[in-house]
Amino acid sequence: MLTCGCGRWMHTEGIEERTGEHGALQWFIRSECRGCGLKVGVDVPGEQAHGLVDRLLWTDEALHRLDRMPPYVAGLVREExxxxxxxxxxxxxxxETLLRPRTEKRIEWDPEAKQRLDRVPAAVRAMARIELERTAADRGLSRITVSLMEEIKTKYFGMSSVKRET
Ligand SMILES: [Zn+2]
Known part of the structure; x- marks a missing residue:
């Protein structure tokens, strides 16, 4: 979270999607201090923005797309x-989130598994998440656990953090 010079938390006001160098997605995050009124804007790669956004927010582009849907559809889409x-x-x-197919079946992540996923390098995190959720769905599992992660990691990425006796 961003802290203002006056000591208060800064409130995230909006996010614009921009294309940075080499076509990478950049976010321009606008924040404001509601105490002293200071406004700042930060340009960061999408995957590094996590700590800079203080709540669930829609980017301007996603909002724009939502606004063009018929009201009854927009309400359902927003919720989903x-x-x-x-x-x-x-x-x-x-x-892109709006275009992403959403799975019918809700798959939950154990907190430990989620923490572990957050430590995976950003470049492979999305792929790992999809692979894990797909595997869980294939097996009819509703939760992703650390042991499933270990299994998938060994199988697909050829590595394991668990030391095995040989
Ligand atoms: Zn301030």
Whole structure:
């Protein structure tokens, strides 16, 4: 979370999606201090923005797309997408989130498993998450656990943090 020079937490006001160098997604995050009125804007790569956003927010682009839907559809989409974003442990709804297919079956993450996923390098995190949720869905599991992660990691990434006796 951003702290203002006056000592208060800064409130996230909005997020714009921008394309940075090499086509990477950049977010321009606008924050404001409600104590002294100071406003700042920070340009960061999407995957590094986690601590800079203080609550569930839609990017301007995602909001714009939602605004163009018929009101009764928009209401349903908003609810469904926000539920999905919370389930994934994310905070920001992007234009791409709206296009992402949402699974019918809700798969939960054990807190330990979620913590472990957060330590996975950003470049492979999305792939790991999809692989794990797909495997869980295939097996009819409703939860992702650390032991499932270990199994998948060994199988797909050829590594394991568990030392085995040989
Ligand atoms: Zn301030």
């Amino acid at each position: 997408v926000e539920q999905d974003i919370r389930r994934q442990g994310e905070r920001v709804v992007t234009y």
